[in-house]
Structure formats: C-alpha cells, structure tokens
Amino acid sequence: MPRTVKAVDTATLIQLDSQAIEYGFSRNHGHGWLAEHAAPHALHYLHPFLVHRAGRRPEFCPHWRCMLLLTVRDGQEIFSLLDVWPASFDRLPETLDRAAKQAVADRLNHGELPTQAQWASLNP
Structure with missing residues (x-):
C-alpha cells in the first residue's frame, strides 16, 4: 500500500466514488452525494491507510481504504472514507511536496475534523 497523499x-473524486459503487466497495458516498455536496472547484485529499479485502468480490480484492479530506460546498473540511482501486490510485498524479503530504496526513489523523455523517446530519 502506498504511503502517500494525493x-x-x-x-476525479466523483469518478473514483462512482468506481467504488460500481465495484461494490463498502466505503463510498452513494450515487450523487458528492456531486451535490462537494465543493465544485476544491481540491480534496486521499490518504491510503488500510489494505481492504472484501471476500464477496474477489476480482476487486484487495483495494485501498483511504482517509479523505473533503471540502464541501459551504467551505468546511470534513473527514470521510473512500475505497479506491489500486490501479486508479496509482494513476493519480503526485502533485504535493513532502511537507504538504505530512500536513494533510496530520490533519486526517489528529485534526478532529467532523465526519461526513456528522456534517450531513446538520446539513440535510
């Protein structure tokens, strides 16, 4: 599993989410959720943290479970998860320097960000 942040x-995030739905991955946002709620011109950040093995779809096993720093339409940053096919993750360009990657990883691990579920409960 790669130790990076992209x-x-x-x-692109909507495409990855659609792929997760298509492949039957358990961590996705559901049809249309990101199109409705993600900030359209923002950058979002994926950080793989777990090799996930879903036995019911062996052709898509394993895949990466990623922490997602997601900016929503109101400008708030929230924490979510997204399962990503390794080949799809590998095709994403490396655009962040080491310090930026570390800063995002620290925010995801220790930033006490609201979760997608918490944010959605307050923003129906």
Missing part, C-alpha cells in the same frame, strides 16, 4: 479535484 490531491484530487472534484470531478
């Missing part, structure tokens, strides 16, 4: 635009 920045993605909203369109």
